Amino acid sequence: MLPVTAVDFCYGWTLWLFLSWIPSFFYENYHQNLQRSALYASGVFIVGVIGDTVGGLISDFILRRSGNKRAARRDVIVAEMLGGLLFLLPVMAIHDVTIAAVSLSLAFFFLELIVAPIWSVPMDIAPDYSGSASGMMNFGFGVAGIVSPVMFGSLVDQTGSWTLPFGASVGLLLIGAMLAFRMHADRPFELSAAPPRSP
Numbered sequence: 001m002l003p004v005t006a007v008d009f010c011y012g013w014t015l016w017l018f019l020s021w022i023p024s025f026f027y028e029n030y031h032q033n034l035q036r037s038a039l040y041a042s043g044v045f046i047v048g049v050i051g052d053t054v055g056g057l058i059s060d061f062i063l064r065r066s067g068n069k070r071a072a073r074r075d076v077i078v079a080e081m082l083g084g085l086l087f088l089l090p091v092m093a094i095h096d097v098t099i100a101a102v103s104l105s106l107a108f109f110f111l112e113l114i115v116a117p118i119w120s121v122p123m124d125i126a127p128d129y130s131g132s133a134s135g136m137m138n139f140g141f142g143v144a145g146i147v148s149p150v151m152f153g154s155l156v157d158q159t160g161s162w163t164l165p166f167g168a169s170v171g172l173l174l175i176g177a178m179l180a181f182r183m184h185a186d187r188p189f190e191l192s193a194a195p196p197r198s199p
Helices: 002-029 034-066 069-093 097-112 115-125 127-159 163-182
Strands: none
Touching: 002 034, 002 069, 002 097, 002 115, 002 127, 002 163, 034 069, 034 097, 034 115, 069 097, 069 115, 069 163, 115 127, 127 163
16 A cells, blocks of 8 residues: 555645645736636636546546456556646746646646546455555545645745746656556455464
8 A cells, every 4th residue: 555655645746736826826927816816727626627537437447448457547547647747847848827727727637537546546455444545545645735735835935936846746746657556456455364373
């Protein structure tokens, strides 16, 4: 479960960036008024909600067609993290509010595709302990929720730039994609038999 927890941390880091800072990003970096900032941010979040459902449909489709949990879970998560990473790059490289809005929407769509497959992994790994396994995985997400908003805001304050904080998210998505290869949804956990008690 440790790699799953680490992958969920990497996903959570970027998700909390979106949830905490995207409205401020449009307001401060592009000098949009609050109404337009909220409009841009809402568009990003709506696309993410669609991604939540689509990710589950993709994962289930692959599992039904192939019967391969590794492809349905790990490979889908890797592709989605790399997709999110790819669409964050224009946000860092091009200073244009329309490109930023479209790129962030696509990045968030790919990021949210991860939700259903990653929540399936603990149930695949530990079907008899799926509550405990899911809690272990979500620990990584919770830690990211504590650390990510503070670190992101500190980097913006110290550097005056949004590029470095987004770069950290790109790096963590790449690390998460690599760590996903250590997840083994196709190898269920089995509690070893307890040793016999001595008389």
